[in-house]
Each structure stands twice: as C-alpha cells, then as structure tokens.
Amino acid sequence: LASLSSLPAFASLTDDAIATLTGGADLGEGAITLTAPEIAENGNTVPIEFDAPGAAEVTLFADGNPVPSVATFKFGPLSGSRSASTRIRLAGTQNVVAIAKMEDGSFQMAKANVKVTIGGCGG
Amino acid sequence: MASGVKPRVKVPKKASVGETITIKTLISHKMESGQRKDDDGNIIPRSIINRFTADFNGQNVVDVTLEPAISTNPYFQFEAVVPESGEFKFTWYDDDGSVYDTSKKITVG
Numbered sequence: 001l002a003s004l005s006s007l008p009a010f011a012s013l014t015d016d017a018i019a020t021l022t023g024g025a026d027l028g029e030g031a032i033t034l035t036a037p038e039i040a041e042n043g044n045t046v047p048i049e050f051d052a053p054g055a056a057e058v059t060l061f062a063d064g065n066p067v068p069s070v071a072t073f074k075f076g077p078l079s080g081s082r083s084a085s086t087r088i089r090l091a092g093t094q095n096v097v098a099i100a101k102m103e104d105g106s107f108q109m110a111k112a113n114v115k116v117t118i119g120g121c122g123g
Numbered sequence: 124m125a126s127g128v129k130p131r132v133k134v135p136k137k138a139s140v141g142e143t144i145t146i147k148t149l150i151s152h153k154m155e156s157g158q159r160k161d162d163d164g165n166i167i168p169r170s171i172i173n174r175f176t177a178d179f180n181g182q183n184v185v186d187v188t189l190e191p192a193i194s195t196n197p198y199f200q201f202e203a204v205v206p207e208s209g210e211f212k213f214t215w216y217d218d219d220g221s222v223y224d225t226s227k228k229i230t231v232g
Contacts, residue, residue, distance in 0.1 A: 044194060044195065045194040045195070046194075062192055065192050066158055067190060067191060067192065069190040069192070070190055070192040070193065071187055071188060071189050071190060071192070071193055072187065072188040073185055073186075073187050073201075074183075074185065074186040074187070074188075075184075075185055076178075076182060076183025076184050076185060076186065077182050077183065078178075078179050078182045078183065078184045078203050078204050078205075078206070079183075079184050079185055079201070079202065079203065079204070080143035080144065080145075080184075080201075080202030080203045080204045081143065081201075081202040083201070083202065084185065084187075084199060084200060084201040085198075085199070085200040085201075086193065086194075086197070086198055086199050086200075087193070087194040087197075087198050088192050088193055088194055089156070089191075089192045089193070089194055090192075
C-alpha cells in the first residue's frame, strides 16, 4: 500500500473515479475479496479475480494506469455468484481496487498491490 | 470490423435443475488501448470491445463494461444458474459498431 503515496497524481485520479461512483459514500471492507498475483512478470495480462456475495455491481480500477477504470460487472437474475475472473493490463507496479455496490446500496472495497516487472500499456 | 475476431465459450452440456455452472469465455481481439504510438510517434486510435453480455433464455447473467485496461483477447470466467433447459447467448460489442455473438445449448434433467 506504500505505493499509494508514491503515486499521488494517479491515486487521486482513482479516488476521483471512486467518489464519482459512490457519490462519496463510506466504503466498507470485508464483504469483497480481490485476488491478484503479488508479482506479475508481464503487465499485459494480469489475472484478477473477485468475489463479492450480495453485490449488484463490481467496478475494478488500476490506480497506476493512464486511465484508472478497468471494467464494471453488473450481475443479472441468473448470475450464479457475484464473482468473476478476467485478465487486465497494468502499466507498472500499483494497486488494483475493486468497489462493490451491494444490493442494499452500500459500498465495499478491496485492494491488492501488484508488482509489475514489464509494464503493459505500451506508452 | 476488426479482423480475426473469434469468440470461444465453454459451457457444460448438461446440468441439474437450479445448478450453478461455471462459464468461460474468450474472444480474440487486439484491444488497441489508444495509449500506444506507432513508429512515427502518432497515437494508434483506440479500438476495443467495450461491452460483453451473457444471457440465458432472455434473462441476464452478467453485463460487463470493458475499458482499454482489459487485456488483448478478453477473457471472462463467471457463474450462472440454470433453471431449465435452454440456450446461453453471449454478445460482444466492438468500438467500431460490430457485434459478435455465439450461443450454447444446455440440457437440464
């Protein structure tokens, strides 16, 4: 989590995006788990997984990317669990943040730091 | 239309009533992020798949908004409940307006 303070500009972009999403509501923790590798050799394809029982929507952010938004998952009536896996790009070592909008309208957050050996945004 | 776009999905052929099954989907697509530059220093324009949906017999399972941070060949794994026999429909929406879809039948019994 130390990298949050070393990347102030990017972190605030992500904070802004999260504030827009939640409307400034409090972020709880514990009801969502985010699984990411501690070290990713290739930032072009980093496997990410989340599980958020009771979530209606989950949004992923990468706070060190040029654009922090990664994806939003909206779960429908035939969703079997409020979990999913995907593969994302990370420009460098940074935090991946998952925000879940729960069915009761509250928000939950989980964070995972990923050390990236080769960046994945090709800039 | 982006070239060589091919969807692939893995869905079990059979399930019991109300079972939760795991679905894996992948579509071959370069997902050009709009951040890269060509040899002359010009930005290569963004060209990605921006939305993916999975439905079963017309009811939604998951609806995903994709940003350029999703890797080349977007991959998703998720779970669905199957209340009856029927068909999953998977749809991907490209920035260029193209829509790709594929279907898989599942028998419940």
